Amino acid sequence: MSAPSPASLHTFLAHCRTLLGDGHVLTLADEMAPFLTDWRGRFTGSALAVLRPATVEQVADTVRACARWRVPVVPQGGKTGLVLGGVPDASGTAVVLSLARLNRVRAVDPLNRTMTVDAGCVLQAIQQEAAAHDCLFPLSLAAEGSCTIGGNLSTNAGGTAVLRYGNTRELCLGLEVVTPRGEIWDGLRGLRKDNTGYDLRDLYIGAEGTLGVITGAVLKLYPRPKAGITALAALPSPAAALRLLALMQGHCGASLTGFELMSSFCLGLVARQFPGLPRPFEGGHAAHAQYVLMELSSSESEAHAVGLLERAMGEALEQGVVEDAVVAKSVAQSQGLWRLREHIPLAQAKAGKNIKHDISLPVSSIPAFIEQTAPLLERAFPGCQLVCFGHMGDGNLHFNVAPPEHVPHEEFLANQAEVNRVVHDSVARFDGSISAEHGIGALKRDELLRYKSPLEMNLMRAIKDALDPLGIMNPGKIL
Amino acid sequence: MSAPSPASLHTFLAHCRTLLGDGHVLTLADEMAPFLTDWRGRFTGSALAVLRPATVEQVADTVRACARWRVPVVPQGGKTGLVLGGVPDASGTAVVLSLARLNRVRAVDPLNRTMTVDAGCVLQAIQQEAAAHDCLFPLSLAAEGSCTIGGNLSTNAGGTAVLRYGNTRELCLGLEVVTPRGEIWDGLRGLRKDNTGYDLRDLYIGAEGTLGVITGAVLKLYPRPKAGITALAALPSPAAALRLLALMQGHCGASLTGFELMSSFCLGLVARQFPGLPRPFEGGHAAHAQYVLMELSSSESEAHAVGLLERAMGEALEQGVVEDAVVAKSVAQSQGLWRLREHIPLAQAKAGKNIKHDISLPVSSIPAFIEQTAPLLERAFPGCQLVCFGHMGDGNLHFNVAPPEHVPHEEFLANQAEVNRVVHDSVARFDGSISAEHGIGALKRDELLRYKSPLEMNLMRAIKDALDPLGIMNPGKIL
Numbered sequence: 001m002s003a004p005s006p007a008s009l010h011t012f013l014a015h016c017r018t019l020l021g022d023g024h025v026l027t028l029a030d031e032m033a034p035f036l037t038d039w040r041g042r043f044t045g046s047a048l049a050v051l052r053p054a055t056v057e058q059v060a061d062t063v064r065a066c067a068r069w070r071v072p073v074v075p076q077g078g079k080t081g082l083v084l085g086g087v088p089d090a091s092g093t094a095v096v097l098s099l100a101r102l103n104r105v106r107a108v109d110p111l112n113r114t115m116t117v118d119a120g121c122v123l124q125a126i127q128q129e130a131a132a133h134d135c136l137f138p139l140s141l142a143a144e145g146s147c148t149i150g151g152n153l154s155t156n157a158g159g160t161a162v163l164r165y166g167n168t169r170e171l172c173l174g175l176e177v178v179t180p181r182g183e184i185w186d187g188l189r190g191l192r193k194d195n196t197g198y199d200l201r202d203l204y205i206g207a208e209g210t211l212g213v214i215t216g217a218v219l220k221l222y223p224r225p226k227a228g229i230t231a232l233a234a235l236p237s238p239a240a241a242l243r244l245l246a247l248m249q250g251h252c253g254a255s256l257t258g259f260e261l262m263s264s265f266c267l268g269l270v271a272r273q274f275p276g277l278p279r280p281f282e283g284g285h286a287a288h289a290q291y292v293l294m295e296l297s298s299s300e301s302e303a304h305a306v307g308l309l310e311r312a313m314g315e316a317l318e319q320g321v322v323e324d325a326v327v328a329k330s331v332a333q334s335q336g337l338w339r340l341r342e343h344i345p346l347a348q349a350k351a352g353k354n355i356k357h358d359i360s361l362p363v364s365s366i367p368a369f370i371e372q373t374a375p376l377l378e379r380a381f382p383g384c385q386l387v388c389f390g391h392m393g394d395g396n397l398h399f400n401v402a403p404p405e406h407v408p409h410e411e412f413l414a415n416q417a418e419v420n421r422v423v424h425d426s427v428a429r430f431d432g433s434i435s436a437e438h439g440i441g442a443l444k445r446d447e448l449l450r451y452k453s454p455l456e457m458n459l460m461r462a463i464k465d466a467l468d469p470l471g472i473m474n475p476g477k478i479l
Numbered sequence: 480m481s482a483p484s485p486a487s488l489h490t491f492l493a494h495c496r497t498l499l500g501d502g503h504v505l506t507l508a509d510e511m512a513p514f515l516t517d518w519r520g521r522f523t524g525s526a527l528a529v530l531r532p533a534t535v536e537q538v539a540d541t542v543r544a545c546a547r548w549r550v551p552v553v554p555q556g557g558k559t560g561l562v563l564g565g566v567p568d569a570s571g572t573a574v575v576l577s578l579a580r581l582n583r584v585r586a587v588d589p590l591n592r593t594m595t596v597d598a599g600c601v602l603q604a605i606q607q608e609a610a611a612h613d614c615l616f617p618l619s620l621a622a623e624g625s626c627t628i629g630g631n632l633s634t635n636a637g638g639t640a641v642l643r644y645g646n647t648r649e650l651c652l653g654l655e656v657v658t659p660r661g662e663i664w665d666g667l668r669g670l671r672k673d674n675t676g677y678d679l680r681d682l683y684i685g686a687e688g689t690l691g692v693i694t695g696a697v698l699k700l701y702p703r704p705k706a707g708i709t710a711l712a713a714l715p716s717p718a719a720a721l722r723l724l725a726l727m728q729g730h731c732g733a734s735l736t737g738f739e740l741m742s743s744f745c746l747g748l749v750a751r752q753f754p755g756l757p758r759p760f761e762g763g764h765a766a767h768a769q770y771v772l773m774e775l776s777s778s779e780s781e782a783h784a785v786g787l788l789e790r791a792m793g794e795a796l797e798q799g800v801v802e803d804a805v806v807a808k809s810v811a812q813s814q815g816l817w818r819l820r821e822h823i824p825l826a827q828a829k830a831g832k833n834i835k836h837d838i839s840l841p842v843s844s845i846p847a848f849i850e851q852t853a854p855l856l857e858r859a860f861p862g863c864q865l866v867c868f869g870h871m872g873d874g875n876l877h878f879n880v881a882p883p884e885h886v887p888h889e890e891f892l893a894n895q896a897e898v899n900r901v902v903h904d905s906v907a908r909f910d911g912s913i914s915a916e917h918g919i920g921a922l923k924r925d926e927l928l929r930y931k932s933p934l935e936m937n938l939m940r941a942i943k944d945a946l947d948p949l950g951i952m953n954p955g956k957i958l
Contacts, residue, residue, distance in 0.1 A: 111725055111843035112874075156674050164733075167672060169681075170649065183934050192873040193646060193839045194912040195635050195685055196919060196927055197957055198939045202648075202681035206674055223729045246590055250702050253778025254643075254733035299732025300787070308779070362669045364590035394671040395591075433673040440675060448675055455662050459946065460677045466945035467938065478676055 003093060004069050009048065012069040016051055016095075019061045024052040024101075035096045038087050039080045039143075046092035047074070054101040056176065056184060056215045062097060063213060064182025072475050073097050073180075075209035077151030078122065080143035082358075083441030085155065085208045089476050099150050102215060105129050113221040114173060114190040119150025119214050126219065135221035138165035142342065150214045156206035158437030163393035164257040164297070165222065167437070169205045176216035177204050180468040190218045203463070208439050209474040211467045225297035228257075229305040230334035231313065232280050234288035234324040238367040241292050241392060243321045245363065248294065251312040255305070258295030259393035261366075266344050266389045267291055273347035278336040280326045288323055292392070293341050344389050345398075352409035354387060354402040355419045359427045360436035363395040370397075373426040377401060380422055381415060396436040399423060424451065440478045448478070482572060483548050488527065491548040495530055495574075498540045503531040503580075514575045517566050518559045518622075525571035526553070533580040535655065535663055535694045541576060542692060543661025551954050552576050552659075554688035556630030557601065559622035561837075562920030564634065564687045564956050573954070578629050581694060584608050592700040593652060593669040598629025598693045605698065614700035617644035621821065629693045635685035637916030642872035643736040643776070644701065646916070648684045655695035656683050659947040669697045682942070687918050688953040690946045704776035707736075708784040709813035710792065711759050713767035713803040717846040720771050720871060722800045724842065727773065730791040734784070737774030738872035740845075745823050745868045746770055752826035757815040759805045767802055771871070772820050823868050824877075831888035833866060833881040834898045838906045839915035842874040849876075852905040856880060859901055860894060875915040878902060903930065919957045927957070 004012070016025045026032050027049045037044040048071065053059045066073045072094035076086045088094040102118035105126070109115070110133045117126060123144040130137040139152060141159035151157075153175070157168045165171060174189035177200075187201055204211055235241050241261055248256050271279060281288070298305035309327060316322040328334035348354055361369050370388060377384055383404025390397040401419050403412030424434045428451055440448050449457065457479075464471075464479055483491070495504045505511050506528045516523040527550065532538045545552045551573035555565045567573040581597035584605070588594070589612045596605060602623040609616040618631060620638035630636075632654070636647045644650060653668040656679075666680055683690055714720050720740055727735050750758060760767070777784035788806060795801040807813035827833055840848050849867060856863055862883025869876040880898050882891030903913045907930055919927050928936065936958075943950075943958055 109841065109843050111721060112841040113728075114841070156678075158672050158674075162672065166649075169678070170645075179934075179938070185934055185938065186932065187935070189910060189912070190841045191839045191910075191912050191915075192842070193637050193641065193870075193875045193915040195637075195916055196912055196914050196923075196931065197685075197935070198690075198942055199635075199648070199678075199681045199685055200935065200938055202678045203942075206676075206678055211677075223732055225732065242590060249592075251778065253702055253704065255778070299730065299734070360670045360672045362588065362591040362593070363671070364588050391672075396672045431668060431670075433668070433670050433675055435675050436670075436672040437674055444675075452675065453665065455658075455664055456666070456676070456679070459658070459664065459679055462945040463677055463682075463942065466941040 004071065008069055012065060012071060013049060015065050016049065016062060019065065020051060020053055020058055026050040035076060035098060036087060038084050039082065043084055043087065045088040046090050047088045047094055047096050048092060050096040050098060052098045052101050056102070056178070059097070059178045059213055059215050060182045060184050063178050063180065066095065066472055067181055067470055070470065070472065071095055072472050073213070074474055075099065075154070075213045077120065077148035078143065078146045080147040081151060081155060081441060082438045083443040085439055085441030085477050086151065089442065097213060099148060099215070106216065108133050109190065110135060112190050115219045115221055116188060116216065117149055117219060118216055119148060121149050123147050123149060123152060130221050131224065134224055136224045137219060137221055139168055139171055142345065149217060149219070153205050153214050153217055154207065154209050155439040158391065158394065158396060160258055160260070160391065162391060163259055164254055169202055171220050172201065172205060172217050173220055174218035175201045175204055175214060177212040177214055179212045180470060180473045188216060188218050206439070208441060208477050210464060210478050211473060223299060225299055227298045227302035227305045228334070229296045229302070229309055230328040230337045231294045231309055232326050232337050233292045233294065233313070233316070233322045234281055235290045235292060235322055237289055238370050240321050241290055242364065242367055244292060244316055245393060247316055247321060248312050252296060252308050255296050255298055255308055256294065257297045258293065260293040260341050260390070261392035262291045262293065262341060262344065262389040263386070264289055264291070265385065266387055267340060269347045269351060269387065270340055270343045273350045274343050277339055277343060280337065281324060293337060344387070348387055348400065351402065353413055354400045354409070355413065355416050357399045357420070357423050358436050358438045359399055359423070359432055359434060360394070360396045361427065361430050361432035363392070365430045366392060366395065366397065369426065369430050373423060376422050376426060377419070380418065420447065442476055445478065483550065487548055491544060491550060492528060494544050495528065495541060498544065499530060499532055499537055505529040514555060514577060515566060517563050518561065522563055522566065524567040525569050526567045526573055526575050527571060529575045529577060531577045531580050535581070535657070538576070538657045538692055538694050539661045539663050542657050542659065545574065545951055546660055546949055549949065549951065550574055551951050553953050554578065554633070554692045556599065556627035556633070557622065557625045559626040560630060560634060560920060561917045562922040564918055564920030565630065568921065568955050576692060578627060578694070585695065587612050588669065589614060591669050594698045594700055595667060595695065596628055596698060597695055598627060600628050602626050602628055602631060609700050610703065613703055615703045616698060616700055618647055618650055621824065628696060628698070632684050632693050632696055633686065633688050634918040637870065637873065637875065639737055639739070639870065641870060642738055643733055648681055650699050651680065651684060651696050652699055653697035654680045654683055654693060657692040657694055659691060659949060659952045667695060667697050687920060687956050689943060689957050690952060702778060704778055706777045706781035706784045707813070708775045708781070708788055709807040709816045710773045710788055711805050711816050712771045712773065712792070712795070712801045713760055714769045714771060714801055716768055717849050719800050720769055721843065721846055723771060723795055724872060726795055726800060727791050731775060731787050734775050734777055734787055735773065736776045737772065739772040739820050739869065740871035741770045741772065741820060741823065741868040742865065743768055743770070744864060745866055746819060748826045748830060748866065749819055749822045752829045753822050756818055756822060759816065760803060772816060823866070827866055827879065830881065832892055833879045833888070834892065834895050836878040836899070836902050837915050837917045838878055838902070838911055838913060839873065839875045840906065840909050840911035842871070844909045845871060845874065845876065848905065848909050852902060855901050855905060856898070859897065899926065921955055924957065
């Protein structure tokens, strides 16, 4: 794509002002700054302008202008992504297309169990709207107060309820997308079954804005569970956690809605950094190797959930799969247990930066993966500390590597590429994925090239070229 | 695509014989006949040859030869499709590529709850293999004794368990596909989360063999429910059935695994054609307008399932949503109730051909759709009889139209195009789909063109051209 001339860019921006109004075409550095730096503050890009359309038609008009003037488009939601997918590169040639002003809930159909929303709706607002109709929208993740559903869809976000309800892809029935030509594809269907041609919906979901701009969606709702119960189990090993998962799923079926693994080191880190949080087990955290946080939901009653959990945990204790367990006796205690899990990333941040991996594996391979990968890291970086936790029920580990004690964090970060290599090579040996729920963005492009087959890259490039022949959609992301 | 010369076709067939062995390149009319006629016996195509590879490599070699000699390829599984997707057209220029010899279960991983299979495995064999590992593969449909998983995937088959477990798309984690160039894409991943680029898997699923040949898949397994219970409820109207669905889902959550609507006319038809089957309600079938067959599954116990059903049905009777209900007291009684549902298509066939529609709607629109469409049909074809039944929980109706009494079936079939028009126009007004679970194939191509937007057709054609630039994969299907 040849760069447009300064004079033509001037005309382009004037055209955008006509389309959106002066106040929604930001070009001053101060105005643009909040849109250019990523969530973790690791990268600041540059942009020609930040455009803030308010309607789907304005999005289409804007993208049509970008196509005409050959201006790259970076769609942006809540900007909470972790792989630099929603911020522009340093060239300053692209516009940021913020979807924040498209934030209406368009319709709720409780009997069809669907909600139709604008892409810029904040996830938490959608959860609340569902609850107001006595329904559940199950997508739930740490950034839910800021992230938007358009971003969740574009990255196929995961979160804590995937075990029962699936990823964002499984929670979406229909989409509205502005194509790179500025056409509006109305795929806002609220159907559970529809076999009429290629699955465009799932192609746009997870494409991280490289094939078009998601502007609206039909989301799936579920009946709200009547009760939930939380338990924390202490176990001797990841292998025991795998046995516990099978046992719980056999007993509880779809009632098991969460199964989070946390190493002893993780809970120790949380206890050191946040001494005010509960310590569920006496004798400290060194006593057991692993912990599993479990959530059960019942469509019937609290007594049903308690009964289910008691029977399953009774068997687990009897079989020696679990060494100890605490069950939350109140909503407050349940929240206290979840806070332990949620504070792991915060405790890491307080302790200093580490090298993060968002990987997935066949669930059955998790024990062997940990067992084989930890010594490889120890050999390469003696004394390094593993912060291993994650959504074990989905095979998704956050397998982070912190420096040895007394080694400065910044110094250790220089090893990022080699640490990635050890971890991702091991992931590849187990037929896992180097990005379970965060996506590729700009951050993991080189890793993708390394681990995907040339054929799969070619198939993806063929699709990209077919749907975005000018190459204006979020260039430099994924491919 | 220009047609190859006879001499070059002779060389092509000789090459295929070298690849597959003489016995697996069928060219005699008698040998080819079983591969050329569709399941319902409505259409017989013609082929250059029937090719029967035994391995993925042989499939790839064969497709590479087809690409080289520009020979169209029609992939074929169990040939139970209902839209002529797996049989060749009348031109005689294509080869049928039968996947029947690729029928190995490659691996079962009970702790990852996955099974890796060849595309030619018969669905029932997969169900049995899952059961042998104390797991459930939930896909279930009438043709399960003959259909193959490759066909199920290529058509994104639905069936009777979609309400709980989703369509075939939701039951597949990974794919192996031979591309139209004869390359083997190894996407056989057994991961619950994998956000590394475009969703090629879901693009091939439901593409009806027009983008490549599915040769293998990683399927999701579930814990086997410990108990199931079946009930049949009599209701005054489709609106009452909608209320019952909401009530049952609220009470039972994921335990509600089946919810099938059948009109009084359907059960009357079954009773007339199969007088030996049970008649669950005294006083005959004319007394109530609608019937709902419900299946509950419990991961706990039979007592749990019974308790759930009793509480929910108690409330439904109290609220007047349900007029009467019978609950199966044994496995035999349960099978008896399901036989009523399963015999509707057989009763139709015995009564004579009718005009079939496989439609889906937002679940909440089903009562209004039936209420508005039935009079339109009556006005256009006075006395015509509606055979309306289907997977109501998924919004999927088989909305078939039989001739008025004393009008010969063959004579009435001449109205097919007009009947389709009335029904499909009404579906479009309700934002429904003209093919819920059967696909498009060759049969519904014109209907697809009529009801899809030109933009969506263009997007699909762009993908087709990008992935199959020679246009050799199952030409004349879908697009």
